[in-house]
Amino acid sequence: MGSCKGCKWWRPDYFFDNLGECEKMTGIRPENEAACEIFEAKIETEFCWCRDCRVTFHASERDLHKGHNFFCGTRVDLDAHEYTSTGD
Amino acid sequence: MRMNTRARGTKTKMGLNFIIGGAQGGGIETAGLLAVKALAMHGLEVFADREYHSNIKGKHSYSHIRASEERIRSIKYPVDLIGALDVETIATHYKDLKPGGVLIHDAALLDKPITKLPPMEKERLERLKAELEKEDIGNTVREFDKWLERNGRIVLPFPFSVIITEKAKLASPMIERAMNTAMTTLLLRAAGMPFATILEAVDALFMEKVEAKELNKAVANAVNDGFNEFSGNRNLGTEIIGKKRSARGKKMLVAGNDAVAIGKLIGGLRLQTYYPITPAADESFVIEQHSSLFDLKGEIVGSPIVIQAEDEISAICMAIGGALTGVRAATCTSGPGFSLMVEGIGWAGMNEVPVVITYYQRGGPSTGLPTRHSQSDLLFAINSGHGEFSRIVLASGSHEEAIDDAIKCMNLAERYQVPVIHLLDKGIANCVTTINPPVFGKIERGKLTEKGAWDYRRFAFDGDPVSPRAFLGDELMWYTGDEHDELGHISEDPENRRKMYEKRMAKREKILKEAPDEDKAVLFGDENFEDLLVTWGVTTGAAVDSLPELQTAGSKTAILQVRMMEPFPVDFVSKFISKANRVISLEANYIGQLAELIGWNTGFRIKNRILKYTGRLITQDEVVKSYMRILGGEEKIVLMGGE
Numbered sequence: 137m138g139s140c141k142g143c144k145w146w147r148p149d150y151f152f153d154n155l156g157e158c159e160k161m162t163g164i165r166p167e168n169e170a171a172c173e174i175f176e177a178k179i180e181t182e183f184c185w186c187r188d189c190r191v192t193f194h195a196s197e198r199d200l201h202k203g204h205n206f207f208c209g210t211r212v213d214l215d216a217h218e219y220t221s222t223g224d
Numbered sequence: 225m226r227m228n229t230r231a232r233g234t235k236t237k238m239g240l241n242f243i244i245g246g247a248q249g250g251g252i253e254t255a256g257l258l259a260v261k262a263l264a265m266h267g268l269e270v271f272a273d274r275e276y277h278s279n280i281k282g283k284h285s286y287s288h289i290r291a292s293e294e295r296i297r298s299i300k301y302p303v304d305l306i307g308a309l310d311v312e313t314i315a316t317h318y319k320d321l322k323p324g325g326v327l328i329h330d331a332a333l334l335d336k337p338i339t340k341l342p343p344m345e346k347e348r349l350e351r352l353k354a355e356l357e358k359e360d361i362g363n364t365v366r367e368f369d370k371w372l373e374r375n376g377r378i379v380l381p382f383p384f385s386v387i388i389t390e391k392a393k394l395a396s397p398m399i400e401r402a403m404n405t406a407m408t409t410l411l412l413r414a415a416g417m418p419f420a421t422i423l424e425a426v427d428a429l430f431m432e433k434v435e436a437k438e439l440n441k442a443v444a445n446a447v448n449d450g451f452n453e454f455s456g457n458r459n460l461g462t463e464i465i466g467k468k469r470s471a472r473g474k475k476m477l478v479a480g481n482d483a484v485a486i487g488k489l490i491g492g493l494r495l496q497t498y499y500p501i502t503p504a505a506d507e508s509f510v511i512e513q514h515s516s517l518f519d520l521k522g523e524i525v526g527s528p529i530v531i532q533a534e535d536e537i538s539a540i541c542m543a544i545g546g547a548l549t550g551v552r553a554a555t556c557t558s559g560p561g562f563s564l565m566v567e568g569i570g571w572a573g574m575n576e577v578p579v580v581i582t583y584y585q586r587g588g589p590s591t592g593l594p595t596r597h598s599q600s601d602l603l604f605a606i607n608s609g610h611g612e613f614s615r616i617v618l619a620s621g622s623h624e625e626a627i628d629d630a631i632k633c634m635n636l637a638e639r640y641q642v643p644v645i646h647l648l649d650k651g652i653a654n655c656v657t658t659i660n661p662p663v664f665g666k667i668e669r670g671k672l673t674e675k676g677a678w679d680y681r682r683f684a685f686d687g688d689p690v691s692p693r694a695f696l697g698d699e700l701m702w703y704t705g706d707e708h709d710e711l712g713h714i715s716e717d718p719e720n721r722r723k724m725y726e727k728r729m730a731k732r733e734k735i736l737k738e739a740p741d742e743d744k745a746v747l748f749g750d751e752n753f754e755d756l757l758v759t760w761g762v763t764t765g766a767a768v769d770s771l772p773e774l775q776t777a778g779s780k781t782a783i784l785q786v787r788m789m790e791p792f793p794v795d796f797v798s799k800f801i802s803k804a805n806r807v808i809s810l811e812a813n814y815i816g817q818l819a820e821l822i823g824w825n826t827g828f829r830i831k832n833r834i835l836k837y838t839g840r841l842i843t844q845d846e847v848v849k850s851y852m853r854i855l856g857g858e859e860k861i862v863l864m865g866g867e
């Protein structure tokens with residue numbers, strides 16, 4: 137078995153992407169933590185998160201992200217609006 | 225790049241100068257605020273520039289913070305320390321680090337490629353790649369660090385991620401804020417700040433948010449333990465901050481938006497209208513948070529109303545309406561919003577309405593650079609609107625001035641019954657600095673009529689261009705956008721037209737005659753100067769901070785900060801200009817708008833111009849270097865510093 141990074145439940149943080157959380161558990165953990173009993177290898181779904189490009193891409197755009205690190209989703213801090221400057 | 229490999233000690237009496245950078249939305253604001261709070265609590269004077277992208281998520285964003293035992297009003301390169309929360313910060317700012325300076329980043333970044341930077345702008349990435357290739361640096365952060373160390377910088381990869389997941393046992397999903405607290409703690413510890421002060425600042429920053437506070441304290445504690453372990457066997461040589469200063473009277477920590485809000489509240493503002501726009505909206509939010517004002521006995525003395533209008537046309541018109549009913553009314557905006565307000569300002573000019581427009585300049589035209597600095601709307605503020613009418617344009621050059629001027633602008637509006645534009649810039653709006661608490665100035669409501677006056681004429685010709693004012697509902701009066709007679713009724717009679725026109729325009733002379741010198745322009749430095757730098761707005765700070773260096777570099781040098789832009793204090797400014805051997809303008813726009821304005825009014829053409837229009841602040845070191853270049857014979861200099 138691999139590490140959390142290779143699991144379909146792994147959600148890397150949008151900004152600090154060596155950290156993240158498991159869709160099935162609470163708490164922040166590093167991506168290289170040894171996988172647990174619910175580990176399932178990640179698969180390319182219709183929409184994937186590309187860590188290298190920091191975008192969510194559709195299966196039809198797969199060629200644009202060849203060789204990149206993909207995940208089944210990403211996590212964002214839901215309170216980010218509290219401390220983010222905006223520009224408009 | 226040719227880097228200076230001679231590592232000098234970072235010990236200096238002048239204080240601390242550093243950058244914390246990361247991705248927009250990644251909590252970088254928290255890092256900057258925490259650092260600034262801690263430095264202020266340590267008894268230091270602080271000046272911090274916040275540079276952020278108008279794209280909300282992911283783009284590079286940073287705080288450039290300076291602290292000193294003496295007052296500082298600008299930023300300066302190079303810096304003593306850089307805290308990089310992501311690879312892009314390293315790649316963007318490594319050139320800003322002085323020899324002997326310290327770069328701190330998460331050890332987890334070490335194996336990341338330095339050129340795989342999705343949010344980085346194309347042009348910048350190309351420049352970086354070329355640099356790496358030329359110097360044969362390699363492609364990972366680890367290799368880049370080694371190159372920096374070979375060039376005399378100290379690199380400290382610190383296990384932030386490990387601390388956050390293991391030591392602080394981060395259970396709640398707050399990676400962003402935790403990471404920023406961790407970085408700030410380490411930066412300040414590396415700079416010699418006692419840990420107790422950092423904890424105090426965490427307390428102050430997360431005041432009511434108990435969960436976030438406890439978590440961030442745990443993170444800070446873990447970083448501090450790690451730092452103590454680390455510094456036990458390695459000397460960073462960065463003891464910059466020193467002992468906590470004893471109390472020197474109360475200080476306030478404000479952004480320019482806060483400063484204007486404070487001034488408006490002290491000055492008796494009762495109606496603020498706005499449509500949200502960068503970098504002005506925060507001012508209205510601050511006023512909104514103080515919906516009740518108390519006197520010293522704790523009694524409510526008033527409640528300002530803040531209205532978010534549907535657009536800026538509506539905002540200016542509502543403010544005008546409020547002013548006509550007798551309350552002190554103002555609106556605030558930046559360039560795009562001001563463009564919409566122009567028709568309303570003309571109406572206020574025609575109808576002699578005391579309304580204040582707080583105008584924060586940002587990079588234009590159109591939406592331009594929404595979150596970036598600019599001083600390119602000076603001529604627009606002065607000339608906006610068709611026809612001719614009296615107005616006042618007063619430009620503040622510091623946060624302290626911004627408070628005083630906010631009060632002053634309301635007094636001036638009512639005293640002369642004209643629209644008053646309080647001109648500021650993104651630099652003042654968003655930079656955070658320590659100031660002395662404001663002085664509660666006088667509220668002057670100008671000439672008012674006695675209630676129940678028989679035969680009230682709103683625009684009475686009685687020798688004074690300012691007629692006694694009555695509030696809507698108290699007397700009978702008429703307002704239209706058209707030319708009018710004394711009562712306010714439409715009139716196209718040529719004689720009335722001339723008299724009414726001249727009454728409105730005569731206010732300009734009256735304003736200039738009565739304005740105190742310090743509202744017109746301020747001279748810094750030797751009165752017997754030979755070289756004179758003329759400047760305005762936030763740029764004044766960089767000029768004033770560099771004055772000691774300028775004086776050793778050149779001949780006798782002084783700085784003239786122009787404050788009243790309209791009506792222009794021709795005689796007062798001419799007095800200084802005419803005595804100078806050399807006049808140099810220093811401002812953040814392309815044509816040298818202040819230089820042009822001085823030219824139109826005094827007939828004196830300023831040849832030497834130091835200009836910047838990248839959207840970044842003019843820095844202290846840039847003023848010094850460009851002044852030297854002018855002494856060397858260059859006429860016009862365009863500045864490019866800052867990321």
Ligand SMILES: [Zn+2]
Nearest residue numbers: 140143171172
């Ligand atoms: Zn797992």
Ligand SMILES: [Zn+2]
Nearest residue numbers: 186189201204
């Ligand atoms: Zn990709």
